Amino acid sequence: MIPFPEISPEIFTIHIFGTALSLRWYALAYLVGLLVGWWIIAALMRRPHLWGGTAPMAPGKAEELLTWVIGGVIVGGRLGFVLFYEPATYLANPGQIIRIDQGGMSFHGGFLGVVIASWIFCRRNGIATLRLADALAVATPVGLGLGRVANFINAELWGRPTDLPWGVVFPGQAAQFCPGVTGLCARHPSQLYEAALEGVLLLLVLLAIVRAGGLRRPGLALGVFVAGYGLSRFVVEFFRQADARFITADNPLGHVIGGPVWGVTMGQLLSLPMVLVGLAFVALALRRPAVGP
Secondary structure, three states, rough: OOOOOOOOOOEEEEEEEEEEEEEEEEHHHHHHHHHHHHHHHHHHOOHHHHOOOOOOOOOOOHHHHHHHHHHHHHHHHHHHHHHHHHHHHHHOOOOOOOOOOOOEEEEEEEEHHHHHHHHHHHHHHOOOHHHHHHHHHHHHHHHHHHHHHHHHHHOOOOEOOOOOOOOOEEOOOHOOOOOOOOOOOEEOHHHHHHHHHHHHHHHHHHHHHOOOOOOOOOOOHHEEEEEEEHHHHHHHHEOOOOOOHEEOOOEEOOOOOOOOOOOOOOOHHHHHHHHHHHHHHHHHHOOOOOOOO
Protein backbone atom coordinates (compact mmCIF):
# COMPACT_ATOMS: atom_id res chain seq x y z
CA MET A 1 0.00 0.00 0.00
CA ILE A 2 1.01 3.63 -0.54
CA PRO A 3 0.58 6.25 2.22
CA PHE A 4 -1.46 9.26 1.16
CA PRO A 5 0.88 12.17 0.28
CA GLU A 6 0.78 15.07 2.70
CA ILE A 7 -0.75 17.68 0.40
CA SER A 8 -3.04 20.29 1.90
CA PRO A 9 -6.32 20.93 0.03
CA GLU A 10 -5.55 24.64 0.51
CA ILE A 11 -2.76 26.21 -1.54
CA PHE A 12 -2.58 29.27 0.69
CA THR A 13 -4.71 31.27 3.11
CA ILE A 14 -4.72 35.00 3.70
CA HIS A 15 -6.50 36.92 6.46
CA ILE A 16 -8.30 40.16 5.61
CA PHE A 17 -10.04 42.09 8.38
CA GLY A 18 -10.29 38.96 10.47
CA THR A 19 -11.71 36.82 7.62
CA ALA A 20 -9.71 33.87 6.29
CA LEU A 21 -9.68 33.61 2.49
CA SER A 22 -8.25 30.40 1.03
CA LEU A 23 -7.37 29.26 -2.47
CA ARG A 24 -8.03 25.54 -2.77
CA TRP A 25 -6.70 23.11 -5.35
CA TYR A 26 -10.28 22.28 -6.39
CA ALA A 27 -11.08 25.92 -7.14
CA LEU A 28 -7.79 26.29 -9.03
CA ALA A 29 -8.63 23.19 -11.10
CA TYR A 30 -11.98 24.73 -12.10
CA LEU A 31 -10.31 28.05 -12.94
CA VAL A 32 -7.46 26.58 -14.99
CA GLY A 33 -9.81 24.14 -16.73
CA LEU A 34 -12.15 26.94 -17.80
CA LEU A 35 -9.32 29.19 -18.97
CA VAL A 36 -7.61 26.41 -20.95
CA GLY A 37 -10.98 25.47 -22.42
CA TRP A 38 -11.53 29.08 -23.49
CA TRP A 39 -8.07 29.11 -25.10
CA ILE A 40 -8.76 25.86 -26.98
CA ILE A 41 -12.09 27.13 -28.32
CA ALA A 42 -10.58 30.44 -29.44
CA ALA A 43 -7.73 28.55 -31.13
CA LEU A 44 -10.19 26.31 -32.99
CA MET A 45 -12.17 29.33 -34.16
CA ARG A 46 -8.99 30.86 -35.61
CA ARG A 47 -8.58 27.83 -37.89
CA PRO A 48 -11.53 27.86 -40.33
CA HIS A 49 -9.98 25.09 -42.44
CA LEU A 50 -10.70 22.65 -39.59
CA TRP A 51 -14.41 23.41 -40.00
CA GLY A 52 -14.51 23.04 -43.76
CA GLY A 53 -14.03 26.73 -44.57
CA THR A 54 -15.95 28.77 -41.99
CA ALA A 55 -15.69 28.61 -38.18
CA PRO A 56 -18.95 28.67 -36.17
CA MET A 57 -18.12 32.04 -34.56
CA ALA A 58 -15.46 34.72 -34.29
CA PRO A 59 -12.58 33.93 -31.88
CA GLY A 60 -13.45 36.97 -29.75
CA LYS A 61 -16.84 35.47 -28.91
CA ALA A 62 -15.09 32.82 -26.82
CA GLU A 63 -14.87 35.24 -23.88
CA GLU A 64 -18.63 35.78 -23.80
CA LEU A 65 -19.17 32.05 -24.13
CA LEU A 66 -16.90 31.48 -21.12
CA THR A 67 -19.22 33.57 -18.95
CA TRP A 68 -22.23 31.50 -19.96
CA VAL A 69 -20.35 28.23 -19.40
CA ILE A 70 -19.24 29.27 -15.90
CA GLY A 71 -22.85 29.98 -14.98
CA GLY A 72 -23.99 26.66 -16.41
CA VAL A 73 -21.32 24.71 -14.54
CA ILE A 74 -22.07 26.30 -11.16
CA VAL A 75 -25.87 26.32 -11.33
CA GLY A 76 -26.24 22.98 -13.10
CA GLY A 77 -23.56 21.22 -11.06
CA ARG A 78 -25.09 22.30 -7.76
CA LEU A 79 -28.71 21.60 -8.71
CA GLY A 80 -27.66 18.24 -10.16
CA PHE A 81 -26.09 17.24 -6.85
CA VAL A 82 -29.20 18.36 -4.97
CA LEU A 83 -31.65 16.53 -7.25
CA PHE A 84 -29.65 13.37 -7.98
CA TYR A 85 -28.07 12.67 -4.60
CA GLU A 86 -29.73 14.45 -1.65
CA PRO A 87 -33.18 15.75 -2.67
CA ALA A 88 -34.82 15.03 0.72
CA THR A 89 -32.05 16.78 2.68
CA TYR A 90 -32.19 19.97 0.64
CA LEU A 91 -35.98 19.95 0.41
CA ALA A 92 -36.00 20.12 4.20
CA ASN A 93 -33.26 22.79 4.20
CA PRO A 94 -33.63 24.81 0.95
CA GLY A 95 -31.34 27.54 2.23
CA GLN A 96 -28.41 25.12 2.01
CA ILE A 97 -28.76 24.76 -1.76
CA ILE A 98 -26.78 27.94 -2.42
CA ARG A 99 -24.01 26.91 0.01
CA ILE A 100 -21.71 25.51 -2.67
CA ASP A 101 -18.91 25.49 -0.11
CA GLN A 102 -20.79 22.69 1.63
CA GLY A 103 -22.02 19.49 0.01
CA GLY A 104 -20.95 18.80 -3.55
CA MET A 105 -21.31 19.29 -7.29
CA SER A 106 -22.52 16.80 -9.88
CA PHE A 107 -20.80 16.41 -13.24
CA HIS A 108 -24.00 15.22 -14.87
CA GLY A 109 -25.83 18.30 -13.55
CA GLY A 110 -22.98 20.57 -14.61
CA PHE A 111 -23.04 18.98 -18.06
CA LEU A 112 -26.77 19.69 -18.42
CA GLY A 113 -26.17 23.23 -17.17
CA VAL A 114 -23.53 23.85 -19.84
CA VAL A 115 -25.81 22.37 -22.52
CA ILE A 116 -28.63 24.76 -21.60
CA ALA A 117 -26.35 27.79 -21.22
CA SER A 118 -24.63 27.09 -24.56
CA TRP A 119 -27.95 26.63 -26.33
CA ILE A 120 -29.15 30.02 -25.06
CA PHE A 121 -25.83 31.58 -26.11
CA CYS A 122 -26.16 30.13 -29.62
CA ARG A 123 -29.76 31.31 -29.96
CA ARG A 124 -28.82 34.84 -28.89
CA ASN A 125 -25.88 35.02 -31.31
CA GLY A 126 -27.14 33.05 -34.30
CA ILE A 127 -24.49 30.32 -33.96
CA ALA A 128 -24.94 26.73 -35.13
CA THR A 129 -25.51 24.87 -31.86
CA LEU A 130 -24.10 21.52 -32.94
CA ARG A 131 -20.87 23.01 -34.26
CA LEU A 132 -20.23 24.99 -31.10
CA ALA A 133 -20.97 21.85 -29.08
CA ASP A 134 -18.14 20.11 -30.94
CA ALA A 135 -15.73 22.85 -29.87
CA LEU A 136 -16.90 22.60 -26.26
CA ALA A 137 -16.41 18.84 -26.38
CA VAL A 138 -12.77 19.21 -27.39
CA ALA A 139 -12.17 21.83 -24.68
CA THR A 140 -13.77 19.98 -21.74
CA PRO A 141 -11.44 17.02 -20.94
CA VAL A 142 -8.69 19.29 -19.58
CA GLY A 143 -10.99 20.59 -16.85
CA LEU A 144 -12.27 17.09 -16.11
CA GLY A 145 -8.76 15.72 -15.66
CA LEU A 146 -7.65 18.58 -13.41
CA GLY A 147 -10.83 18.27 -11.36
CA ARG A 148 -10.18 14.58 -10.68
CA VAL A 149 -6.60 15.30 -9.62
CA ALA A 150 -8.02 17.89 -7.21
CA ASN A 151 -10.42 15.23 -5.88
CA PHE A 152 -7.37 13.07 -5.12
CA ILE A 153 -5.62 15.94 -3.32
CA ASN A 154 -8.79 16.53 -1.30
CA ALA A 155 -8.86 12.79 -0.40
CA GLU A 156 -12.47 12.53 -1.58
CA LEU A 157 -14.35 10.22 -3.96
CA TRP A 158 -11.87 7.45 -3.16
CA GLY A 159 -12.09 3.93 -4.47
CA ARG A 160 -13.10 0.56 -3.11
CA PRO A 161 -10.73 -1.47 -0.92
CA THR A 162 -7.91 -3.21 -2.77
CA ASP A 163 -4.80 -5.26 -2.07
CA LEU A 164 -3.04 -4.10 -5.25
CA PRO A 165 0.43 -2.57 -4.71
CA TRP A 166 -0.72 0.92 -5.76
CA GLY A 167 -3.60 0.98 -3.27
CA VAL A 168 -3.60 4.25 -1.30
CA VAL A 169 -4.35 4.66 2.40
CA PHE A 170 -6.53 7.77 2.37
CA PRO A 171 -7.01 9.75 5.60
CA GLY A 172 -10.25 10.06 7.54
CA GLN A 173 -13.12 7.64 7.05
CA ALA A 174 -11.42 5.99 4.08
CA ALA A 175 -8.70 4.62 6.39
CA GLN A 176 -11.16 2.56 8.42
CA PHE A 177 -10.64 -1.18 8.53
CA CYS A 178 -12.03 -3.11 5.60
CA PRO A 179 -13.82 -6.47 5.89
CA GLY A 180 -11.26 -9.26 5.76
CA VAL A 181 -8.30 -6.85 5.86
CA THR A 182 -5.85 -6.73 8.75
CA GLY A 183 -4.51 -3.22 9.37
CA LEU A 184 -5.24 -0.02 7.53
CA CYS A 185 -7.50 -0.04 4.50
CA ALA A 186 -5.85 0.64 1.14
CA ARG A 187 -8.15 1.79 -1.63
CA HIS A 188 -8.10 2.27 -5.38
CA PRO A 189 -7.01 5.81 -6.31
CA SER A 190 -10.10 5.96 -8.51
CA GLN A 191 -9.80 9.73 -8.88
CA LEU A 192 -6.56 9.22 -10.82
CA TYR A 193 -8.15 6.47 -12.92
CA GLU A 194 -10.83 8.99 -13.90
CA ALA A 195 -8.25 11.70 -14.58
CA ALA A 196 -6.43 9.35 -16.96
CA LEU A 197 -9.58 8.23 -18.80
CA GLU A 198 -11.78 11.34 -18.80
CA GLY A 199 -8.91 13.80 -19.04
CA VAL A 200 -5.84 12.48 -20.84
CA LEU A 201 -7.20 9.64 -22.99
CA LEU A 202 -10.41 11.39 -24.03
CA LEU A 203 -8.50 14.58 -24.92
CA LEU A 204 -6.04 12.64 -27.09
CA VAL A 205 -8.90 10.88 -28.90
CA LEU A 206 -10.70 14.17 -29.58
CA LEU A 207 -7.54 15.90 -30.79
CA ALA A 208 -6.94 13.00 -33.17
CA ILE A 209 -10.50 13.41 -34.48
CA VAL A 210 -9.93 17.14 -35.02
CA ARG A 211 -6.69 16.47 -36.85
CA ALA A 212 -8.44 13.93 -39.09
CA GLY A 213 -11.06 16.50 -40.12
CA GLY A 214 -13.74 15.45 -37.64
CA LEU A 215 -15.00 19.01 -37.10
CA ARG A 216 -16.27 18.96 -40.67
CA ARG A 217 -18.90 16.47 -39.49
CA PRO A 218 -21.15 18.37 -37.04
CA GLY A 219 -21.88 16.36 -33.91
CA LEU A 220 -19.03 13.87 -34.25
CA ALA A 221 -16.73 15.33 -31.59
CA LEU A 222 -19.71 15.91 -29.31
CA GLY A 223 -20.84 12.31 -29.68
CA VAL A 224 -17.38 10.92 -29.01
CA PHE A 225 -17.03 13.10 -25.91
CA VAL A 226 -20.43 12.20 -24.45
CA ALA A 227 -20.04 8.48 -25.13
CA GLY A 228 -16.40 8.50 -24.05
CA TYR A 229 -17.13 10.20 -20.76
CA GLY A 230 -20.09 7.95 -20.05
CA LEU A 231 -18.05 4.83 -20.77
CA SER A 232 -15.09 6.06 -18.71
CA ARG A 233 -17.30 6.84 -15.73
CA PHE A 234 -19.14 3.52 -16.06
CA VAL A 235 -15.84 1.60 -15.97
CA VAL A 236 -14.34 3.57 -13.07
CA GLU A 237 -17.48 2.97 -11.00
CA PHE A 238 -16.34 -0.66 -10.64
CA PHE A 239 -13.38 0.65 -8.63
CA ARG A 240 -14.93 3.71 -6.99
CA GLN A 241 -16.56 3.64 -3.57
CA ALA A 242 -20.27 4.31 -3.89
CA ASP A 243 -21.77 7.24 -2.04
CA ALA A 244 -22.35 6.41 1.62
CA ARG A 245 -26.08 7.10 1.40
CA PHE A 246 -26.48 4.11 -0.94
CA ILE A 247 -24.41 1.65 1.11
CA THR A 248 -26.07 -0.69 3.62
CA ALA A 249 -25.10 -3.92 5.33
CA ASP A 250 -27.06 -5.84 2.69
CA ASN A 251 -25.79 -3.67 -0.18
CA PRO A 252 -22.07 -3.00 0.49
CA LEU A 253 -21.33 -1.86 -3.08
CA GLY A 254 -24.06 0.76 -3.10
CA HIS A 255 -26.02 -0.53 -6.09
CA VAL A 256 -29.24 1.36 -6.81
CA ILE A 257 -30.51 -1.29 -9.25
CA GLY A 258 -29.84 -5.01 -9.06
CA GLY A 259 -28.48 -7.18 -6.31
CA PRO A 260 -25.67 -6.51 -3.83
CA VAL A 261 -23.12 -8.28 -6.06
CA TRP A 262 -24.37 -7.67 -9.60
CA GLY A 263 -26.00 -4.32 -10.17
CA VAL A 264 -25.35 -0.71 -11.13
CA THR A 265 -24.42 2.31 -9.02
CA MET A 266 -25.95 5.77 -9.30
CA GLY A 267 -22.93 6.92 -11.32
CA GLN A 268 -23.37 4.05 -13.77
CA LEU A 269 -27.12 4.64 -14.00
CA LEU A 270 -26.52 8.28 -14.96
CA SER A 271 -23.73 7.36 -17.38
CA LEU A 272 -25.53 4.72 -19.46
CA PRO A 273 -27.84 7.24 -21.19
CA MET A 274 -24.77 9.34 -22.00
CA VAL A 275 -23.16 6.41 -23.81
CA LEU A 276 -26.31 5.75 -25.84
CA VAL A 277 -26.88 9.42 -26.70
CA GLY A 278 -23.22 9.87 -27.62
CA LEU A 279 -23.26 6.87 -29.96
CA ALA A 280 -26.43 8.21 -31.60
CA PHE A 281 -24.70 11.54 -32.29
CA VAL A 282 -21.70 9.71 -33.76
CA ALA A 283 -23.92 7.59 -36.04
CA LEU A 284 -25.85 10.63 -37.28
CA ALA A 285 -22.66 12.64 -37.86
CA LEU A 286 -21.12 9.88 -39.96
CA ARG A 287 -24.25 9.62 -42.08
CA ARG A 288 -24.11 13.31 -43.01
CA PRO A 289 -21.79 14.54 -45.76
CA ALA A 290 -18.72 16.41 -44.54
CA VAL A 291 -18.91 20.22 -44.62
CA GLY A 292 -16.74 22.01 -47.18
CA PRO A 293 -14.94 20.88 -50.29
